[in-house]
Amino acid sequence: MTWAKELEELRHREALAEKMGGEDKVARQHSRGKMDARARLAALCDEGSFREIGKVAGKGQYDSNGDLTGVTPAPFLFGKATVNGRPVVATADDFTIRGGAADAGIARKMVQAERMAHELKLPIIRMIDGTGGGGSVKTLEQIGATYIPAVPGWSDVVENLDTVPVVALALGPTAGLGAARTVASHYSIMVRGLSQLFAAGPAVVDAMGAKYEQDKDHARAKEELGGAQIHARNGVVDDEVASEAEAFARARHFLSFMPEYAGQHARRSEPTDPVDRRDEALVNLVPRDPRQVYSMRRALAMVFDTGTVFEIGKDWGRAAITAFARLDGWPVAVVASDPSFLGGSWEAKTSEKVERFVRLADQFRLPIVHLVDNPGFMIGREAEMAGTIRYGVQAMNAIYKASVPLASVVLRRAYGIAGSAMSNADRYQYRFCWPSGDWGSLPIAGGLEVAYKSELEAAENPEAELEAIRERLAKVTSPFRSAERFNVEDIIDPRDTRPLLCEFAGLAWRRLGAD
Incomplete structure (x- = not known):
């Protein structure tokens, strides 16, 4: 007596699961330029490492004798895998089954995937391609009643945000629950032209009276309502990429900087880059004319280990660059001003981006390097209407709350409250300043005519008097005057920035207890 019959049935059910929504539905998925769920899991995870959990779960069909005639698999796949040789929970929605709708699935599968992540302390990757959680109106008729909305296992989603790295890839239309699962992450990606994200799609928007989809084809309406070009610029997701392959590569790259759990x-x-590398181009990077801009990204490339800078959130909150990088092989989180956008002034979105990134770095214990050229918070009526000061103070609070070591380098400007957010002034300040440094409570150039109004009015030649005042104040505002009072710890040759930051990284990781 053996169990051969049961094992044969198991293999049969597994084969049915591998067909997903059927040959026609899978072909339709591919015709849209989209990979199917199983292909995505194979492409994302280390080769051969994915072990599926709950593969045969679904809705079985039986004949009058109770014999199996077919299976509709659950439209959600998950399992244990490795990425970069490290264990993860990998999940994928299957759009070929009811458009990935959760009501066609088994809620416990998704709950178990989320629970597995935080209970076993494994990063979780969600590949999201689904219409949401509630299904269609027809579903309500089949149930025979409506219900008060609830998301089974959402507490596990929240727990994961506090416990393990969470990566979300929107790989198709993601509405409702799919959209929520995308943004409930530490790093999120959309694919240009392939992904859309919204609380509700165009058809529902139209049904509410907006007539959004009128005179548009459905694909165009989806893009205009919630395409990647919208959400990568408003901060709903972190990054927009050109292909699924690029999304997988960026997900793997992000995780390479992360621990497996908080x-x-x-x-x-x-380490592959000499600690003592001193790039000559740094000397002339900052122009003497304060009105001229320069490339902060070029500075990052010269200072950090070659080829290791991994920027996230490039298209939103653009006055600040947020990135991961390495110094002598040690991973660090980087915040850097971008003087090419708004002169580097922090507006509301930039402040929101900095706050979120600093909190992420602190949660996963990554030392922070802050490269500063900040003329202050954005001013003007639009900035006030956007609540800039509230978001700016929240960013400053995040920096003051951060318990990981932080080093700041002042390349040029540091003005006002925003300038003081470079680091926590109540702690030891691991700080360096370039000779191009220019700081104060407000830019002196902008207040000369007001501060010296009476002198200028009394002068025979107001223009000459103004120029004389400028020359006097240029001496007062020299960074060396600040260094005399030890208001600035060290003024350095810009070429020494990398060696000094590598020193910081080694000491920071020693303090964090790394081997």
Whole structure:
């Protein structure tokens, strides 16, 4: 007596599960330029590492004798895998089954995936391609009643945000619950032309009286309502990429900087770049004319380990660059001003972006490097209407709350409250300043005519008097005057920035307890 018959049935059910929504539905998925769920899991995870959990779960069909005639698999796949050789929970929605609608699935699968992540302390990756959680209006008729909305296991989603790295890839139309699962993450990606994200799609918007989809084809309406070009610029998602392959690569890259869970140390890579590398171009990077801009991204490339800068959120909150990078192989989080956008002034979105990134770095214990050229918070009526000061103070609070080591380098400007948000002034300040440094409570150039109004009015030649005042104040505002009073710890040769930051990284990770 053996169990051969049951094992044969198991293999049969597994084969049915691998067909997903059927040959026609899978072909339709591919015709839209989209990979199917199983192909996505194979492409994202290390080769051969994915072990599926609950593969045969679904809705079985039986004949009058109770014999299996077919299976509709659950439209959600998950399992244990490795990424970069490290264990993760990998999940994928299957759009070929009822458009990935959760009501066609088994809620416990999604709950178990989320629970597995935080209970076993494993990063979780969600590949989201679904219409949401509630299904269609027809579903309500089948149930025979409506219901008060609830999301089974959402507490596990919240727990994961506090416990493990969470990556979300929107790989198709993601509405309702799918949209919520996308944004409830530490790093999120949309694919240009392939992904859309909204609380409700165009048809529902139209049904509410907006007539949004009128005179548009459905695909265009979806793009205009919730395409990547919208959400990568408003901060709903972090990044927009050109292909699914690029999305997988960026997800893997993000995780390479992360520990497997909060409380574990991120890993140092084998150093490949000399600590004492001094790039000559840094000397002339900052122009003497304060009205001229320069490339902060070029500075990052010269200071951090070659080829390691991984920027996230490039298209939103653009006055600040947020990135991960390495110094002598040690992973660090980087915040840097971008003088090419709004002169580097922090408006509401930039402040929101900085706050979120600093909190992420602190949660996963990554030292922070802040490269500063900040003329202050954005001013003017639009800035006031956007609530800039509230978001700006929240960003400053995040920096003051951060418990990880932080080093700041002042390349040029540091003015006002925003300038003081470079680091926590109530702690030891690991800080360096370039000779191009220019700081104060407000830019002196903008207040000369007001501060010296009476002198200028009394002068025979007001223009000459103004120029004389400028020359006097230029001496007063020299960064060396600040250094005399030890208001500035060290003024450095810009070429020494990398060696000094590598020193900081080594000491920071020693303090964090890394080997």
